[in-house]
Amino acid sequence: xxVATAPVGASRARPIEAISGWAHDNNWTLGLxxxxxxxxxxxxxxxxxxxxxxxxxxxxxxxxLALAAVAQSIIIIAGGIDLSIASMMALTNVVxxxxxxxxxxxxxxxxxxxxxxxxxxxxxxxxxxxxxxxVPDIVVTLAMLYVWAGCALLVLAAPGGSAADWLKDLASGSxxxxxxxxxxxxxxxxVTIVWIPLRRSRLGLAIYAVGSDRLAAxxxxxxxxxxxxxxxxxxxxxxxFGGLALTASMGxxxxxxxxxxxxxxxxxxxxxxxxxxxxxxxxxxxxxxMILSLLQTDITLVGVNPNLATVLQGAILIGVLMLGSITQxxxxxx
Amino acid sequence: MSEIAHxxxxxxxxxxxxxxxxxxxxxxVIPLLGLTLVLVVAFAVTSPGSMRPEWVGIQLRAAIPxxxxxxxxTLTMLTGGIDLSVGAVASIVGFLVATLEPNIGLPAALVFALLAAxxxxxxxxxxxxxxxxxxxxxxxxxxxxxxxxxNALQNLLVKIQSGVPDLVRSIGSDTLFGVLPYSLLVFVPLxxxxxxxxxxxxxxxxxxxxxxxxxxxxxxxxxxxxVLVVLYVISALLAAxxxxxxxxxxxxxxxxxxxTYVLPxxxxxxxxxxxIMGGRGGYGGTIVGALILTLLGSLLGTLGFPEAVRQVLFGxxxxxxxxxxxxxxxxx
Numbered sequence: 001x002x003v004a005t006a007p008v009g010a011s012r013a014r015p016i017e018a019i020s021g022w023a024h025d026n027n028w029t030l031g032l033x034x035x036x037x038x039x040x041x042x043x044x045x046x047x048x049x050x051x052x053x054x055x056x057x058x059x060x061x062x063x064x065l066a067l068a069a070v071a072q073s074i075i076i077i078a079g080g081i082d083l084s085i086a087s088m089m090a091l092t093n094v095v096x097x098x099x100x101x102x103x104x105x106x107x108x109x110x111x112x113x114x115x116x117x118x119x120x121x122x123x124x125x126x127x128x129x130x131x132x133x134x135v136p137d138i139v140v141t142l143a144m145l146y147v148w149a150g151c152a153l154l155v156l157a158a159p160g161g162s163a164a165d166w167l168k169d170l171a172s173g174s175x176x177x178x179x180x181x182x183x184x185x186x187x188x189x190x191v192t193i194v195w196i197p198l199r200r201s202r203l204g205l206a207i208y209a210v211g212s213d214r215l216a217a218x219x220x221x222x223x224x225x226x227x228x229x230x231x232x233x234x235x236x237x238x239x240x241f242g243g244l245a246l247t248a249s250m251g252x253x254x255x256x257x258x259x260x261x262x263x264x265x266x267x268x269x270x271x272x273x274x275x276x277x278x279x280x281x282x283x284x285x286x287x288x289x290m291i292l293s294l295l296q297t298d299i300t301l302v303g304v305n306p307n308l309a310t311v312l313q314g315a316i317l318i319g320v321l322m323l324g325s326i327t328q329x330x331x332x333x334x
Numbered sequence: 335m336s337e338i339a340h341x342x343x344x345x346x347x348x349x350x351x352x353x354x355x356x357x358x359x360x361x362x363v364i365p366l367l368g369l370t371l372v373l374v375v376a377f378a379v380t381s382p383g384s385m386r387p388e389w390v391g392i393q394l395r396a397a398i399p400x401x402x403x404x405x406x407x408t409l410t411m412l413t414g415g416i417d418l419s420v421g422a423v424a425s426i427v428g429f430l431v432a433t434l435e436p437n438i439g440l441p442a443a444l445v446f447a448l449l450a451a452x453x454x455x456x457x458x459x460x461x462x463x464x465x466x467x468x469x470x471x472x473x474x475x476x477x478x479x480x481x482x483x484x485n486a487l488q489n490l491l492v493k494i495q496s497g498v499p500d501l502v503r504s505i506g507s508d509t510l511f512g513v514l515p516y517s518l519l520v521f522v523p524l525x526x527x528x529x530x531x532x533x534x535x536x537x538x539x540x541x542x543x544x545x546x547x548x549x550x551x552x553x554x555x556x557x558x559x560x561v562l563v564v565l566y567v568i569s570a571l572l573a574a575x576x577x578x579x580x581x582x583x584x585x586x587x588x589x590x591x592x593x594t595y596v597l598p599x600x601x602x603x604x605x606x607x608x609x610i611m612g613g614r615g616g617y618g619g620t621i622v623g624a625l626i627l628t629l630l631g632s633l634l635g636t637l638g639f640p641e642a643v644r645q646v647l648f649g650x651x652x653x654x655x656x657x658x659x660x661x662x663x664x665x666x
Contacts (some may be wrong), residue, residue, distance in 0.1 A: 057497075133657035136610045138416075138470075142597055143575035150645030157642070159409075262418075262474055275468045305489060310482030317475040318457075322465040 020169050028272040028324070036287055046254035047301045052178040054297070059181035060172060062293040064089065066187055068260045069267035069285040070195070071238035073233045076268055078231030079211035079277030080130060080137040085239050086260035088122045092243030094152050097161025097253025108164030116240050122148060123236020126231035145261070152255040161177055161253040168290040171248035183245075187286070194234070195282050207231050212278025266317055267292060346401055360608030364661070365502045366622040369655070372627040381565025381636050387455035391509040395583060399424075401624035403453045404594050404602035405528055406569040408620045412532075413545040413562065414612030415469030417569045419458060420599060422477035423451050424577030426484040432498040432587030433491045433576055440499055448574055454480050455492055455570025456563065465564030484589035489573040498581045506582015517579050524575065541565065600650050602627050607659065 043050050068085050075082045092115050101110045130140045192218050198204045206227045209217040220226045242260070248254060271288035273280030292313055299309035335495045350373025378385050403420050427447040434443035454476060461472040497503070509515045532538035540559030540561045543551040552558060573592075580595070581587050628650060634644040 007398060119629075129653060129657075133652070133653065135656040135660050136604075139601075139604045139656050140612055142600060143656070145597065146645045146649030148649075150642045150647075150649065153640075153642035153645065202351060241664070263408055264408065265471065266474060266478075269468070269471045275470060305486050306484050307485035307489070311479050311486065312482075313429040314475045316480030318461060318467070319480070321467045321471060321475070322461060325466045 032287045037293050038293060043298055046208045056174060056181045058293055059184040060249060062289050063183040063187060065263055066240050066286050066289045067242035067245055069289050070191060071235040072264035072280045073268040073285045075235040075274045076273050076275060077211045077229055077232055077280055078207045078275060079214060081125060082235050083141040083261050084145040084148050085264050086257050087145045088236055088239040089243040089260055090255055090257045091148045091152040092119050092240040094156040094253035095244045096244055096247040097163060099157050100164050101161045104164055105164050108167060109143060112244060114314050116237060119236040119240020120233050123233040129226040129231025130227055156255050159252050159254045163247045163251045167248045168251055171245060191282060198228060199331050208278055221318050238272040270317060270320060344471055346455060360636035362619040362620055366619055370622060370626055377633055388512040391513045395515040398521045398624045399576045399579045400595060400598060400602060400628060401621045403599035404620045404624045405598050406572045406605040408608045408615060408617055409565060410481040410569055411608050411610050411635045412612060412615060413542045415664050417473045418596055419477040420573040421455050421593045421596035422480035423573040424580060425589055426480050427451050427574040428578035428581030428591050429484055429587045430587050432581055435499045444564050448511060453576035455567035459566030460567060463559035477595050488589055497585050501581040502578055503585055522542055524583050528654040542613055566615060593598060598627050622664040
């Protein structure tokens with residue numbers, strides 16, 4: 001079991017003196033990691049043969065949702081919410097698949113870059129509309145859900161297209177040891193390259209400031225509108241990564257995808273991101289996605305009706321949130 | 335660059351415009367009815383052949399379930415909440431009524447299905463009211479639970495006959511003289527109850543008070559948790575009624591029957607002038623909002639646009655209406 005949780009611990013290596021402070025700030029995330037470890041133990045108990053292949057399958061199946069959860073978390077931290085994440089993933093997914101069909105492997109590199117830029121633009125449009133029209137985020141992105149979904153259908157009316165071999169290869173198999181799935185490495189690399197430098201920058205601070213108290217942020221000289229637009233653009237970028245992950249894992253483009261928006265919100269909240277904005281990170285939501293995916297596997301392994309997995313996911317979500325709000329409530333009273 | 339900069343700017347508009355804005359803000363129904371009229375005229379111009387009395391019945395029949403579900407959103411949005419579980423609750427009720435009716439009869443099946451809805455609403459209400467879980471995520475989780483339970487039930491309950499009970503189908507889809515749908519018999523009393531509840535009862539005022547300023551409401555002695563628990567039970571009951579009507583309209587009883595109604599129901603309430611931040615809005619605008627969305631959907635269909643273009647236009651129009659509305663009613 002220590003092997004299973006090792007990659008998680010390794011990614012958070014920090015100087016010793018910072019660890020205690022970090023642990024104090026992130027006790028919610030630590031609790032989640034503990035819960036995940038328990039879940040791994042439980043999985044091993046009910047299925048003694050669960051090993052590297054299981055980890056591999058878990059990493060591959062969770063990659064798109066994990067990227068969607070990161071996208072949603074960044075936007076929620078900035079005080080917004082994006083209901084159009086699944087549509088943006090569908091649109092980038094079909095654009096990638098339809099452009100790669102019948103093209104060479106090198107051309108696919110251009111397609112990937114183009115699709116990531118497209119994601120940025122989609123996010124920019126969402127954020128721009130939210131800031132310019134001053135309509136609540138939830139309403140604008142609800143409407144954009146239809147717009148992007150319609151665009152996806154225009155690009156590809158039925159599942160089709162194809163993915164470059166190197167892209168498919170990226171999202172399957174393992175690296176160095178069979179215990180380190182490539183998709184997990186990719187997730188860590190993407191998040192490390194994009195999010196960690198950002199969080200430590202002025203812009204990252206501005207994103208937290210705007211989400212936490214926009215008036216205070218405005219009075220302190222933060223460009224509130226611009227920061228929010230950038231947060232949405234980053235969300236669009238991660239949604240595009242999610243769309244590409246789907247292209248890689250399915251090998252085709254599908255114009256209709258369900259569930260990713262709502263599950264991304266659930267994972268963000270379960271991962272400790274406050275829906276009122278300004279609190280949380282992207283590490284917690286990724287752990288939450290692992291928990292939700294592993295739970296689904298366990299239910300299948302136990303041999304209970306797979307539909308009960310959905311019930312259990314919802315029930316755990318409710319239970320954890322109630323617990324979280326009780327502890328928060330107590331702390332605010334003392 | 336920032337909305338705050340706009341808010342800080344001194345008012346420029348003259349008093350006449352200000353009073354017009356006040357009118358639109360307080361009575362959104364009037365401009366919305368204008369928009370409805372525009373849509374009807376557009377219908378008449380583009381497809382004159384379809385303008386028969388039956389057309390009215392068809393549109394009303396389709397708009398009524400949406401208007402009821404949008405009622406759930408209106409009531410919850412008044413308190414600053416939202417109810418995303420209406421789709422799952424409506425579906426499971428439609429499914430239960432159709433599946434249980436051959437075995438235990440229609441009245442018992444209805445009672446059983448309504449009890450299931452009340453239970454779901456009660457849990458949601460306790461989560462939101464007592465445990466202070468954010469309504470968005472609470473109702474989302476609840477819809478997972480309800481949808482999963484419905485799926486599990488589907489495997490347990492073997493269905494004897496296809497379709498839904500005759501009475502349910504008749505109420506959901508038949509019309510009087512081809513013009514007045516029977517579902518009006520359900521909708522009119524329900525809408526009257528919502529109107530009276532919102533405007534004439536203390537409970538209705540509490541909804542506005544809690545959404546407008548929760549702290550002030552608490553200091554004035556309102557027990558928010560009781561109001562919220564009752565609210566989410568009411569919302570689940572409304573969703574249940576809509577579920578029966580939808581299963582009657584489509585003559586199907588599937589576990590994801592009403593899923594496609596969830597987002598339009600939020601959109602209808604928003605277009606109807608209910609603020610998602612709480613404290614402002616009403617059911618009149620919501621009904622017209624549901625009518626507008628129904629007309630828009632069927633107009634885009636009649637014009638022969640492919641599904642893809644229809645979705646793009648649908649979304650774009652929702653943004654445009656919401657933006658125009660925000661612009662007009664923004665406190666200058």
